[in-house]
Amino acid sequence: MSAAERVIVAVDAMGGDHAPEVVLQGVAEALAVDSELVVLLTGPHDVVTPFVASHQRIEAVVTTQVIEMGEHPANAVRSKNDSSIVVGCRLVKDGRAAAFFSAGSTGACMAAATLIMGRLSGVSRPAIATVIPASDRPCVLLDIGANADVKPENLVQFALMGRAYAQVLLERTEPSIGLLNIGEEPTKGSMLAQEAHSLMAANVPGFTGNVEGRDIPLGTVDVVVTDGFTGNVALKLLEGLSKTLLGQVKAAMTESALNTIAAAVLQPSLKRLKDRLDPDMYGGAPLLGVKGVCIIGHGSSSARAIRSGVLVSARVARAGLPAMIERSVAELQAEQGTLSPGVANV
């Protein structure tokens, strides 16, 4: 599909700490950038109707409920059938939208997408991926929290899903894939990592072996595969340390009046650095392995992050990411001879 193809993205107007204002602003910016983007905006009447009236290529889908950040994800999804998240996922399920974007509760988006859109044929555990922007060469990290406990075969599927995402988002034709471990040799690490290493070596195109924690910010490989426990710890550590370190650099720069003047000179260069490290650029974290595109933005998303998230949703939908994933999982299963009937004719 070409980038100019018309695509419909459902957007949760109520997602994130600064909703609905920043969501509406981000959506308006995305519509202005992508002239073939159509948005279905889910949310309360008083939020979505006036906004839709004043913009083009956007429709209101009025909902009466909102899932709050603190609610139990699965319970909230089951009980709030007319919430902006549940309705957004249903629009994808019903074929009215190609993608759903929300900066709301990660747990609720994950539960809604899995329950409503359903899993792709052959995928046993959907996983959440993100792009780590710390180096000159960003990489995809997954799973970042959907599955705290996994089996080696889950990691193989995560690798295939992350590979497809890196192909689409980072435009790497043959992405290199690494398994996050605590040593380079295949025999290093936990039992999970050791078993996953041998499975991945046999089944994952582009698998280059183990990588270590330091390789994530370096971008040594295009895709770093791990369980959702380690991945979540790593992601939050990256976010926390980037913030702490840049804060300390900033504090050092204002230690004296002379420092403050010197810092003003450096300001534009440091701003560019900060922008390059800004996760907002990559527009949120996709839940890979469900039948449809579901991208979850950070709760603290700015309008720029929302814009980016909506544009990435459109791009990933146009590229047909779910079909790419389903195909690669089916190919693997065909090779392994464990082909299930439902996958046979893909």
Add this chain to the structure above:
Amino acid sequence: MSAAERVIVAVDAMGGDHAPEVVLQGVAEALAVDSELVVLLTGPHDVVTPFVASHQRIEAVVTTQVIEMGEHPANAVRSKNDSSIVVGCRLVKDGRAAAFFSAGSTGACMAAATLIMGRLSGVSRPAIATVIPASDRPCVLLDIGANADVKPENLVQFALMGRAYAQVLLERTEPSIGLLNIGEEPTKGSMLAQEAHSLMAANVPGFTGNVEGRDIPLGTVDVVVTDGFTGNVALKLLEGLSKTLLGQVKAAMTESALNTIAAAVLQPSLKRLKDRLDPDMYGGAPLLGVKGVCIIGHGSSSARAIRSGVLVSARVARAGLPAMIERSVAELQAEQGTLSPGVANV
């Protein structure tokens, strides 16, 4: 014991990428700082003998073998009975030294200390700890790699060992202890983390609940407890990201001639920041849970890191860290009513 008490530390002259030169320099500096420190220097005749002749409070223990960084740890320890690492651990075992310090192979030091010194009564799995210097309030992180797969009860012991280390090294009387997890609620995370949470809540003094990846650089708690897989990934990620980020800040500062001038003004402040973040300050990573003090320096240790490692070894030995750990593990077992005969009279 007072800080002025005489203490004997065995030091591996051959440990680290820049051995023996930086080791000898670091030892000389440590001897100059601590007037009650005595060093037993293990290594080849031509390295240790001339150095000992020109310094005070130091004895040569000539060894004929060296364990290289790439060797299989357990095999090397078994086959190289007269190596600087094995002999150093034996000096502690035999009561000739109170501590052993090496910047050599972590695996070999761990294997030698465990095999030769032996485990403390009641400790089922020794663990490696380190101090994370990223925040204004440094914290202890363990395990950073000794145990890739652990049980919940191991994490409880890690907590007690890390607690004792924080008391000695960070001088926190009642350290706060957090379990590294992927959510704050007790029901979040992997099965391991959930079970460990309830065990720790019942048995670990100062346990404050779950902490997340971002809490490590923030120093939210004094001790962060995790398995050796997650801990090693986190540590290497911290090291890698700190290096990457500071490198990027430096690059931004030399983007133009004007930037370079401004950066020169800021240089002293940024140098102080870099020093504060330097892990060298905390002198290496102790293997906690063995009968004796064993501290392992980074392979890339500078003379300053060696000095710091030798001084910390002396300090930890004077504080009687192994006895503190044995006592707290015995107290826990007494409370749990699973007291083994060997621990009964401690």
